[in-house]
Amino acid sequence: MPSFAIPPKEPRTIIIDTLERTSAESSVSAFRGEAAKLRRSGQISQYLWRRIKMDRWIDALPALCQIGEGWNSYASPPPNGDSASRAADILKRLNPTNLIPDAIRASAEGGIAIVFTSGRRNRAVIEALNNGEQFLLMYDLDGRNQTLDWPSNLDEQGKILGVLSQYLERHTDAVGNS
């Protein structure tokens, strides 16, 4: 009976994670293209894929703060460092969930908007505003909508994210009726 077995290859996920944490920005950018290919071929985990995407959104936040006063032609202020920092915290809270934003935008009220869509008619946005206000808006394409405050308590945040996940995945209207 053979006593030697070919050692398993080092999982690509570890390589990806290491590179993500240690590489220069340009190589990280190039590597993300590679990661996308691996994801398509099923060679990296869903979890790591989410991490990569989330890090990409977090990396993009400082650039959003540079868009300038009146970026939307209606005198809206750009996001400030506080709203970007709180938006980054919210994005980190998404890591253990199945929620991945579809876009990160500046909010007309000054701040960051984290946008979620679904294959159905339900949509949502979490906004972290320059004035410290944070909220979740859930709405559908018929105009039904519900606004919930984004809590500071981590447990409460988890509950809100559960509601959001359910809202985007199921055919539930904005006031919670199926």
Place this chain on the structure above:
Amino acid sequence: MPLGIHEIDTTVPFTPPERLYRRISPLELDELGEITPDQFESISFKKEQESAPSVLRERFSVPADALHRDCADGKDFSSWRVFAITVGQLPTAVTSMDGRVFDFFPVHIPLQVCGAHSVISSCLASDTARKYICPPRNVRNDLRTKLAIGFRPA
């Protein structure tokens, strides 16, 4: 060329079918060129009525005026699009979390070189004097989602 402040009559009342024009960034449009609420981020309110969302009233303007420098603080927005909603489509009877009921309505506030300039104001539905009150968060969000759905290319 937009009409100036001396070429318009602010006593002309708004009627439900009158259209209100607003310029929209290409970034707020989907691949079909339509506004979707998740991309519609340009609505904001402040304490003063003058800072409520700006529109141009159809009675004294054409859609292209919304892109003209005179109605855009002298800036070039020629690559943007103009969308319209009718006065009758503005949301009414929106209940806030503390139980107050709000209406949205247009107010004509002409600017020197942009006489059709108006804002989408808000007040308590019970207030016959229609005194401006900055709408609370959930009421603002209701307007935002309904405007995004109601706005159509002008």
